[in-house]
Structure formats: structure tokens, C-alpha cells
Amino acid sequence: MPGSAVVMIESFELVSVSPLVAIVDDDVSMREALEDLIGSLGYRALMFGSAHDYLASPERSQVACMILDVQMPGMTGLDLQTHLVEHKTAPPIIFVTSFGDDTVRRRAMRSGAVCVLEKPVQEDEIIGCIDKVLRGGAGEG
Amino acid sequence: MALTLAAVSVALIVFAFDTFSGYESAIAVLYAVVLVLVAPGRDQRVLVAAALVCGALTVMSFVATHWGAMDASNIGRVLVALVAIALTAALLFSRLSLHQARTALGESEANLRIMADTVPQILWQALPDGRIVYLSRRWTEMTGATIADGLAGDGLAFLGWFHPDEQPTALQEWTEFIRDGVPFEFYRRLRMADGSHRWLQISASPVRAAGSGEIEKWAGVATDIDDEMRAQLTVRATNQTLEARVAERTAELARSERRYRSAFEQTHVAMLELDLTAVAQELDAARLRGNGDGAADLAAHPEAFERCLNALRVLDANRAAVDLFGATDREALLARRGPLIRSRTAEDIDRYYALVERRETIEAEAEIVVLDGRVVKVLFGVSPIEAPDGRCHVLVGMIDVTERDRAQELLLAAQEELGRANRAATLGALSASIAHELNQPIGAVMMDAQTAARWLERDPPDLASAKRALARVAGNAERASGILRRTREQLVKGRRSVEPLDAGEVAASAIALIERELRLNRTRAELRVAEDLAPVEADRIELQQVIINLVMNAVQAMRDTPPAEREVIVDVSRAEAEVAVAITDRGSGIDPAHIDRLFEAFYTTKPGGMGMGLQICRATIESFGGTLDVRNNEAKGATFAFTLPLLNGDER
Structure with missing residues (x-):
């Protein structure tokens, strides 16, 4: 799997259309870890410390995928999802949460989330989710 | 006197005329006049004498004038004269008698009147x-x-x-x-x-x-009789007062007796009146046998003490006593024979001697066997009371404290349960917060490590990126460790109140708190406290928790030890400028392979354990400035020992 992904990424790099992945997480260490992971996969990453920062960003229309933390001060991940869905500006969302809370999972999935992953996140799980979004999106596009 | 003179004159004139005149008549009749003159106020004998004299004078005159020429006519005249004198005398005589009687009567009446009036x-x-x-x-x-x-x-x-x-x-x-x-x-x-x-x-x-x-x-x-009467009335009044007082006092005594009787009857304290006369005799006999030491004799001869105890009799009992003994009625209780108190210690013997011979009041706690065979724990007091004929009676009051002890036990158990629930809740909240806080850096570490691996797997490997990712791994690990350290510090600090403490007393209170667990686990706890302890400086509650934790660890370590050998020794002693506390069990000891990891956080050998207990204990003791260590005993089990510095470095 990882091997084929790499091949695929390299093919994207060739056309120099590197998809943009938004990372919204209040924890800086998680943000950094995710950014590096996205980079190692060959995508570009945009990092936001809060939902408001994301909403204020001019680049968000180009975002192809979002990795969203559930537990955040102020607007939570679920609130942001709801807001984006209502404004029909929601990119495909991969949720990352500390709590294996079924309610959170159901709400997120009902609103169209691609994945809901629990921390600590296993590498192959999150890569699988990103591939699903970007490869599928590329196939459609 | 005049009458007497007149009478004599008349008598002489009549005599002279009769003798010398020669006149032939009964002139002597005039002697009657003499008698009349003599009579008033005279004695009757004087009258008789006068009459005789007049008679003699008449006869003398007759003889002198008519001697030799006496005839019928002159003799007749003389006789008439004599008769007249006699008659006059007789008349006067009776009259005199009457007069005298009258006089006497009058005097007597006067006397009576005088008497009556005096x-x-x-x-x-x-x-x-x-x-x-x-x-x-x-x-x-x-x-x-x-x-x-x-x-x-x-x-x-x-x-x-x-x-x-x-x-x-x-x-x-x-x-x-x-x-x-x-x-x-x-x-x-x-x-x-x-x-x-x-x-x-x-x-x-x-x-x-x-x-x-x-x-x-x-x-x-x-x-x-006024004086006598008043005296008598006074006496009577005094008597009445006295009688009234006596009656009053008697009534008062009766009232008081009734009052005590009703107090005796109605109090909720079980009251018994016992006759210990026979017991006293047995005690005396024991003293004789024991050459003055009856207690020793009875201690050596349990059957003698049993006989002594069996000799007591119940004389009276109130309602509460009947209830306490589970008797159907008072008679059933009075018919009861045998000892009241269950124990047979030397102290019991001493109590009997104190009560019977020194007539002391005794208060103590004891177990008694009641009529239906139940054992009841009572608090009792015994006092000797007055008894007739040198008998030995005592009054016993007892309160059933079985319920009280049970309630206390339940209360303690409830407190303990609450404490446990509290600790569990605190630990639960704590672990949730730790979990949440640690989850971030740990999640980051995982991801970074995996990403680093990915950079290295590239061909050619991106060493610089891998290095950056690994640096983040180190940073996040550091952060996780910081969270743990901070949490531990929070656990042992903040709610601290450090005060001078008696470590022995704290150890005793800690053992008291888990008495029930010890009993449930059939484990004895022995507390040894040295006498020369100086106060230490620590937080009472935290020190108590440490000791409880270590003792409970010891109890759990002996789960597989036979109950007869389950014993925890808590030894509090003086060591240099410290107080040393050692908790020793007789369990299986600690696997030497694990002994070094025992104090690591989250390390546990217990199923379901959090592995925080010993870690927190050590941190707590260290925060007081002491140390906590563990070692396996030479024979059996393990010893957890900690030290506490003395207050103000007191060297005493």
C-alpha cells in the first residue's frame, strides 16, 4: 500500500498539482507531526490552530482534504463541520479525536465525514483515509 | 352577872320571909323566880344546882318554922312549893337544851359558809x-x-x-x-x-x-385549772407538732421511696439488686485457703471461682432488666441462677473482692449471657447498698452497648466506604485528566516516529527530515514526562497542612481506620511504638494515607498466607534525627526481578491495579523530607520502611 501511494504521489508531483490538506488542531505537536506526515506523502499542508483561523483563511477554497481535531477550545471540530456543511463549503473531512466516543463518531459520519480516527493515530489508518479522499477525488476529477 | 346577883337577892328575901314572917302561905313558890333569873345563858347543871338549893332552902324554912307542928295543910303547901320549883326547873332545863342546840346549829352553818367562801x-x-x-x-x-x-x-x-x-x-x-x-x-x-x-x-x-x-x-x-390546762395544751400542741413532723417525715420517706421505686422501675437502664452474701462467704473461704491471698487461690482454682459466681442471687429487677435478659417476666429473671458475667479473668476476681470486701463502686464493660443464650455486651456499674443482718446486697445498673458497638461499626464501615469511593473518584478524575494530557504528546510521538521511519525508507533516505521528526519525538517524550512530574507534584502538594505530629498516634489512628478490613482479611495488626518519640513535621491525612496504603499492601500480600500467620507489624521507632516507620508482613515477599520497579508509576503486580499507590506513597514521604524503601525479609515477607525528619531538626 504505502509503495503504491508513493508512486501515485510522484505522479501528482509530475503534473505539479499537489493537493492541499488542511490540518486543524489546537495542539502544536500534533500539527507538526501531521504536517510532516502529509509532506512525506507528497502533499502540501496548511495548518490552523483553531476553527476560526481556518474560516478566516483565503486559501480554504483550494483545500482538497481536511484533518480535523474534535476537542478544541472555542468552536469544536463538530461545530466547524456543521458550519461548513451548511454553507456547502465542506471539503472531505478526516476526524481525529481523543475519545472513542460513539456519539461523536455517529454525528461526524452522519454529516459526511470520511473517517473518524482515535488518537494515538496509527500511520496506516490515516494514510488509508487520505488516499481514499485524494485518489477518489482525483479519479472523479 | 346582874341576873345572878338579882337571883341570889331574891332567894335570900324569899328565904327570910318564909322563915321569919310566920305568914302561912306557899311563899316558897317564888323560888321559881330565882330559877328564871339564873337560867338565861347558863349551863343546865347550874340550873339543876340552883333548883336543888331552892328546894333545900324551902325544906329548911319549913323545918325551922313548923318543927313539931306539922300538919296536913303546911306539908301540902311545902310540897306545892317544891313541885313548883321542880316544874320551873324542868321547864327551864328543856328550854336551855333547845337554845343550846340552836346555837350549835347556827355556828355550824356559819362555819360551812366560811369554808365554802374560803x-x-x-x-x-x-x-x-x-x-x-x-x-x-x-x-x-x-x-x-x-x-x-x-x-x-x-x-x-x-x-x-x-x-x-x-x-x-x-x-x-x-x-x-x-x-x-x-x-x-x-x-x-x-x-x-x-x-x-x-x-x-x-x-x-x-x-x-x-x-x-x-x-x-x-x-x-x-x-x-388554767395553768395545768395551758401546760397540758402546750405539751399536747408540742406533741401534735412532733407527731405532725414525724408523719410528714414518714410521708416524705414514703414519697422518696416511691420516687426511687418508680425511678428504679421506669429507667431505661437495666437495674438489678443482687444478694452476694454467699459470694462473700466463698471469697472469705478462698482467702483462708490462700493464706490471705484469696485472688491467687481463686485464680488457681477455677472451679472455686465458678462456685463463687454461682452463689449470687437476683433479688429484684426492673422492667429494663427483664427486657435486657430476654426474660418473659420478672419472676423468670429472679429464678435465674448462675454467673452474670461471661469472662473469668484475674481482673474479675479483683473486682469481686473490691466490691464485697472494700465496698467499692465498680464500672466496667462486660459480656453477659442472657436467658435465651445470646451474648450481650453491657456497660455496667455496681454499688454496694445497705442490707439487713450483715448481708451483702449490691445494686447493678447495665446498659446494652451491643447496638451501640454495632452502630459504630456500621458507621466506621460507611466512613471507610465513603473514603474509598472518594479516593476512587479522585483517582478516576485524575487518571482521566492524565490520560487526556498524555494522549497529545504520545499521539504526536507515535506519528513522528512513524514519519521518521518513512523519511528513512525513502530512496535515498531523507535524513534531514527524519532527524527533524526524531527531534520532535524527543521533545514530545520530554513533554509527556513533564506532565507526569507535574501531576505527581500536584498530587502531593497544594492541599498540604504540615504540623507537628506524633507518628505513633497517627499510625494507631490509621490502623483503627482499617480495623474492619484487617478483620475481614483475618489479619492481625501489631503496633509497636517506641517511648522516646519526638514530633515529626508532616501532613496528618497524607501520612495516615501512606500508612494505610502500606498496611493494605501488606494485607494483600498475605492473601495466600494461612490465616494463623497473617500478621502485620507496624513499628514506629527513633533513628538518629528521624522517626522510622517499618511495616512488615509475612507474605511471599517481592519477586527480586520486580523489586526495583516497584515504585515506578503505573507498575503493578495487582490485577486491576493502577500502579499509582507506591509511587504516590514515595512521593509523599519524599515531600516530607523522608525516604521510602522496600526490602524482602530474611525469613518471610517484605518490609516497607520510611523515615520522617524530626520537627525543626529537633535533636532533643
Whole structure:
């Protein structure tokens, strides 16, 4: 799997259309870890410390995928999802949460989330989710 | 005297005329005149002598003038004269007798009157119907009223002098006395001349006619007995007062007796009156056998002590006692035989001697076996009480404390449960917060490590990126460790109140708190506290928690030890400038492979354990400035030992 992904990424790099992945997480260490992971996969990453920062960003229309933390001060991940869905500006969302809370999972999935992953996140799980979004999106596009 | 002279003159003239005149007549008849003159106020013998003299003179004159010429006519004349003298004398004689009798009577009457008037009583007489007809002069002297006043009102006015209190019934009573017709006596107060009243004793007897026995009159006497009466009244009043006092006191005693009786009956304290006379005899006998030391003798001869205890008798018991002993009624309890108290210690023997011989009051706690065989724990007090004939009676009061102890046990258990729940809740909240806080760096570490691997797997490997990722791994690991350290510090600090403590006392209170767990786990705990302990500086609750934790660890370590050997020793001793506390168990000890990891956080050998206990204990002790270590014992089990510095570095 990882091997084929790499091949695929390299093919994207060739056309120099590197998809943009938004990372919204209040924890800086998680943000950094995710950014590096996205980079190692060959995508570009945009990092936001809060939902408001994301909403204020001019680049968000180009975002192809979002990795969203559930537990955040102020607007939570679920609130942001709801807001984006209502404004029909929601990119495909991969949720990352500390709590294996079924309610959170159901709400997120009902609103169209691609994945809901629990921390600590296993590498192959999150890569699988990103591939699903970007490869599928590329196939459609 | 004049009459005597006249009589003698008349006698001489008659004699001279009769003798010398020669006149033939019965001139001697005139001697009667002499007698008449002599008689008044004379003795009868004088009269008789005068008559004889006159007779002799008549005969002498006759003989002198008619000697030799005596004839019938002159003899007749002389005889007439003599008869006249005799008759006159006789007449005068009887008259004199009558006069004398009269004189004597008059004197006697006067004497009686004087007597009646001089005796210090009022003498009185009354008609058969009670109307007074005579009062002696003493009446006037006493009442100041005249006798006529007293006799007025148809002979009943005297009643008006009686005391006003007696006035209304005076007449009726007087009439009743009189009507009974027998001697009577009564006491009344009479008004005196000065207005005061004096007590009189009035007694009366009926005087009956000789023949018919009809009452002719009443005679009586009224005696002033005021002084005696008053004295007597005073005595009577005093007696009455005394009697009243005695009655009052008796009533009071009766009331008090009733009161105590009712207190005895109604109190919720079980009360028994025991007869220990036979017990006392047994104790005496034991003293003789033991050469003065009865206690030693009874201790050596349990059967003798048993006999002694069996000798007590229940004399009385109140309602609460009947209930306490589970008896159907009082009689059932009184019929009970045998000892009351279950234990048979040397102390029990001493108590009996103290109670019976030194008559001391005793208070203690004991277990008694009641009628239905249950064992009841009681708090009791015994006091000797007064008993007749040198008997030995005691009063026992007892309160059932079984319920109290059970309630206390339940309370302790509830407190413990609450404490445990609290600790669990605190730990739960704590672990959740730790989990959340640690999750971030740990999640980041995982991801970074995996990403680093990815950079390295590239061909060619991106070493710079891998290095950056690994640097983040180190940073996040550092952060996780910082969270743990901070948490631990928070656990042992913040709610601290450090004060001078007696470590021995804290250890005792800690053991008391888990007494129930110890019992449930059939484990004995022995506390040894050195005598020369100085105070240490620590937080009481935290120190208590550490000791509880270590003792509970010891208890759990002995789960597989036979119950007879399950023992925890808590030893509190002095060491240099510290107090040392060692908790030793007799369990299987600690696997030497694990002993070094024992104090690591989250390290546990217990199923379901958090692995925080010993970590927190050590941190707590270290925060007090002490150390906590563990070692396996040479024989069996392990010892957890910690030290605590003395207060202010006190070296004493």
C-alpha cells in the first residue's frame, strides 16, 4: 500500500498539482507531526490552530482534504463541520479525536465525514483515509 | 352577872320571909323566880344546882318554922312549893337544851359558809333540772359579777360567762349532763373579771333522796385549772407538732421511696439488686485457703471461682432488666441462677473482692449471657447498698452497648466506604485528566516516529527530515514526562497542612481506620511504638494515607498466607534525627526481578491495579523530607520502611 501511494504521489508531483490538506488542531505537536506526515506523502499542508483561523483563511477554497481535531477550545471540530456543511463549503473531512466516543463518531459520519480516527493515530489508518479522499477525488476529477 | 346577883337577892328575901314572917302561905313558890333569873345563858347543871338549893332552902324554912307542928295543910303547901320549883326547873332545863342546840346549829352553818367562801373553788348547787341556786363567793372573786347575776336568768345566767367558742353549745351540753343523772366532769373556759378566760374543771354529783332515790339537787365544784390546762395544751400542741413532723417525715420517706421505686422501675437502664452474701462467704473461704491471698487461690482454682459466681442471687429487677435478659417476666429473671458475667479473668476476681470486701463502686464493660443464650455486651456499674443482718446486697445498673458497638461499626464501615469511593473518584478524575494530557504528546510521538521511519525508507533516505521528526519525538517524550512530574507534584502538594505530629498516634489512628478490613482479611495488626518519640513535621491525612496504603499492601500480600500467620507489624521507632516507620508482613515477599520497579508509576503486580499507590506513597514521604524503601525479609515477607525528619531538626 504505502509503495503504491508513493508512486501515485510522484505522479501528482509530475503534473505539479499537489493537493492541499488542511490540518486543524489546537495542539502544536500534533500539527507538526501531521504536517510532516502529509509532506512525506507528497502533499502540501496548511495548518490552523483553531476553527476560526481556518474560516478566516483565503486559501480554504483550494483545500482538497481536511484533518480535523474534535476537542478544541472555542468552536469544536463538530461545530466547524456543521458550519461548513451548511454553507456547502465542506471539503472531505478526516476526524481525529481523543475519545472513542460513539456519539461523536455517529454525528461526524452522519454529516459526511470520511473517517473518524482515535488518537494515538496509527500511520496506516490515516494514510488509508487520505488516499481514499485524494485518489477518489482525483479519479472523479 | 346582874341576873345572878338579882337571883341570889331574891332567894335570900324569899328565904327570910318564909322563915321569919310566920305568914302561912306557899311563899316558897317564888323560888321559881330565882330559877328564871339564873337560867338565861347558863349551863343546865347550874340550873339543876340552883333548883336543888331552892328546894333545900324551902325544906329548911319549913323545918325551922313548923318543927313539931306539922300538919296536913303546911306539908301540902311545902310540897306545892317544891313541885313548883321542880316544874320551873324542868321547864327551864328543856328550854336551855333547845337554845343550846340552836346555837350549835347556827355556828355550824356559819362555819360551812366560811369554808365554802374560803376554798379556792366555786361551790355551787342546782335544782334537779340544772338551774343553779347557789354559788359561793369565789364566783364573785373570779368573775367580778355578783352572785345574784350568776344566779339570774332562771339559774342559767352563769353559762353566759363561758368562752365565746363554747357559748353556742353550752346550754345543750349542760342540759345533757344533767339529764344523764350521773356524776360528771368537764372543762370550760370562764371569763374573768379582767376579761381574760381561764380553764375551769367543773364536776358535779347528784344528791338523791334517802328513800325514793329521786335526785333532790346537784352539788358541784368548779376548780381553776388554767395553768395545768395551758401546760397540758402546750405539751399536747408540742406533741401534735412532733407527731405532725414525724408523719410528714414518714410521708416524705414514703414519697422518696416511691420516687426511687418508680425511678428504679421506669429507667431505661437495666437495674438489678443482687444478694452476694454467699459470694462473700466463698471469697472469705478462698482467702483462708490462700493464706490471705484469696485472688491467687481463686485464680488457681477455677472451679472455686465458678462456685463463687454461682452463689449470687437476683433479688429484684426492673422492667429494663427483664427486657435486657430476654426474660418473659420478672419472676423468670429472679429464678435465674448462675454467673452474670461471661469472662473469668484475674481482673474479675479483683473486682469481686473490691466490691464485697472494700465496698467499692465498680464500672466496667462486660459480656453477659442472657436467658435465651445470646451474648450481650453491657456497660455496667455496681454499688454496694445497705442490707439487713450483715448481708451483702449490691445494686447493678447495665446498659446494652451491643447496638451501640454495632452502630459504630456500621458507621466506621460507611466512613471507610465513603473514603474509598472518594479516593476512587479522585483517582478516576485524575487518571482521566492524565490520560487526556498524555494522549497529545504520545499521539504526536507515535506519528513522528512513524514519519521518521518513512523519511528513512525513502530512496535515498531523507535524513534531514527524519532527524527533524526524531527531534520532535524527543521533545514530545520530554513533554509527556513533564506532565507526569507535574501531576505527581500536584498530587502531593497544594492541599498540604504540615504540623507537628506524633507518628505513633497517627499510625494507631490509621490502623483503627482499617480495623474492619484487617478483620475481614483475618489479619492481625501489631503496633509497636517506641517511648522516646519526638514530633515529626508532616501532613496528618497524607501520612495516615501512606500508612494505610502500606498496611493494605501488606494485607494483600498475605492473601495466600494461612490465616494463623497473617500478621502485620507496624513499628514506629527513633533513628538518629528521624522517626522510622517499618511495616512488615509475612507474605511471599517481592519477586527480586520486580523489586526495583516497584515504585515506578503505573507498575503493578495487582490485577486491576493502577500502579499509582507506591509511587504516590514515595512521593509523599519524599515531600516530607523522608525516604521510602522496600526490602524482602530474611525469613518471610517484605518490609516497607520510611523515615520522617524530626520537627525543626529537633535533636532533643
